[in-house]
Amino acid sequence: MNFYKSIAKPSQTWRSGSLGTLFYMSPLLSIYTEVLWRPLFNALVWFYAFSPWRDPVIAIIALTVTIRVVLFPLLWKAQRAQKALSALQPEIKKIQQDFKHNREAQGKALIELYQNHRVNPFSGCLMMVIQLPILFALFGVFKSGFDPESLSFLYSSIPHPGELNPVGLWGLLDVSKGNIPLGVIAAATQYFSTKLTVPPPTPSADNDFARAMSVQMQYVLPAIILVSSFSLPAALTLYWTMMNILGIVQELIAKRVGRSRT
Numbered sequence: 001m002n003f004y005k006s007i008a009k010p011s012q013t014w015r016s017g018s019l020g021t022l023f024y025m026s027p028l029l030s031i032y033t034e035v036l037w038r039p040l041f042n043a044l045v046w047f048y049a050f051s052p053w054r055d056p057v058i059a060i061i062a063l064t065v066t067i068r069v070v071l072f073p074l075l076w077k078a079q080r081a082q083k084a085l086s087a088l089q090p091e092i093k094k095i096q097q098d099f100k101h102n103r104e105a106q107g108k109a110l111i112e113l114y115q116n117h118r119v120n121p122f123s124g125c126l127m128m129v130i131q132l133p134i135l136f137a138l139f140g141v142f143k144s145g146f147d148p149e150s151l152s153f154l155y156s157s158i159p160h161p162g163e164l165n166p167v168g169l170w171g172l173l174d175v176s177k178g179n180i181p182l183g184v185i186a187a188a189t190q191y192f193s194t195k196l197t198v199p200p201p202t203p204s205a206d207n208d209f210a211r212a213m214s215v216q217m218q219y220v221l222p223a224i225i226l227v228s229s230f231s232l233p234a235a236l237t238l239y240w241t242m243m244n245i246l247g248i249v250q251e252l253i254a255k256r257v258g259r260s261r262t
Contacts, residue, residue, distance in 0.1 A: 001192065009215075012039065032221050036133060036134065036136075036137035037140050038153055040063070040137050040141050041145050041153060042152065042154060042155050042158050043066065043156060043221075044059055044060070044145060045064050045158055045161060045164070046153070046158050047060075047062040047063050048161060048164060048203075049158070049161045050159075054161065055168040055169065056146075056166055056168040056175050057168035057169045057173055057238065058168065059067065060175065060235050060238050060242075061238070061242055063239070064238075064239050064242040064243060064246070065242070066227075067134065067243075068072075068243060068246045068247075071130060071131075071134075074130050075099070075130065075208075078127045078130065078230070079127065079197055079251075081120055082127070082197075084117065084119045085120075085121065088113065088114075088117060088119060091113060092110065095109045099143060113167075131243075132166050135236075135239075135240075138235075138236060138239055139232070139236055140232075142175065142176070142233040142235035143211055143233055144235050145164065146164045146165075146175075148164075164255060166235075168185060172239075174234065175233060175234045175235035176233050176234070176235065177233065177234060178231050178232060178234060178237075179229065179234035179237060180229060182229060182241065183225065183227075183228070183229025183237055184229075186225050186237045186238075186240050186241040186244070187222040187223065187225045187226040187229075187239055188222070189241050189244035189245055189248065190221055190222040190225050190240070190244050191218060191222045192219045192244075193244040193247050193248050194217045195218060196247075196248060196251045197251055199249065225237075252258065
């Protein structure tokens with residue numbers, strides 16, 4: 001059995017003979033299932049069972065809001081650290097120029113700069129590190145969660161819905177299949193989210209790594225999301241869209257509060 005199918009559908013893997021037994025015995029897959037896949041799946045079913053008209057779209061939006069609230073402290077800290085690091089770019093560039101022929105002295109100067117400003121140079125990656133495991137698990141949930149067989153993974157405290165209908169929004173959206181219009185919305189929200197949260201590189205950083213990363217985040221990532229939406233479950237695209245919208249709202253509120261304090 002393909003490994004990625006086992007990630008998307010652990011119930012099938014656990015019951016599929018010797019190779020399934022091998023995956024079942026894998027500590028990594030077991031941790032993934034019990035720590036990420038199963039809790040997220042049960043949360044989705046709980047929201048589905050109590051949502052109006054048992055609409056999967058409402059359930060996914062509610063799940064997304066819950067995840068965003070839980071991750072808020074970590075995402076907020078990562079976002080602030082990323083902006084602090086961006087503000088140091090002129091000084092970083094100056095140190096790189098002053099010690100361009102002495103890597104050891106350059107490294108010491110950069111470490112001292114980070115320590116003085118209490119900035120983690122890897123903070124820019126923190127937001128993705130936080131979200132990737134959850135995104136990966138949600139892919140598995142949305143890929144196989146609407147299969148009746150997956151309901152065997154429900155906790156005893158979660159009401160059994162009988163079935164999970166992937167069609168919601170008054171029959172307009174099948175969240176188990178790709179959806180191009182939703183992909184366009186996801187790409188647009190990703191673009192505006194990046195524009196708001198990732199400061200542009202300073203003029204002194206022209207043509208360097210920072211500018212290349214800024215361009216990739218602002219233009220390449222939305223394009224990847226758009227293309228991926230053709231084949232990924234619309235549920236995952238909806239989740240990403242809602243996370244972007246919530247992030248945009250958070251950033252706008254933060255900027256307004258910041259202006260009011262100055």
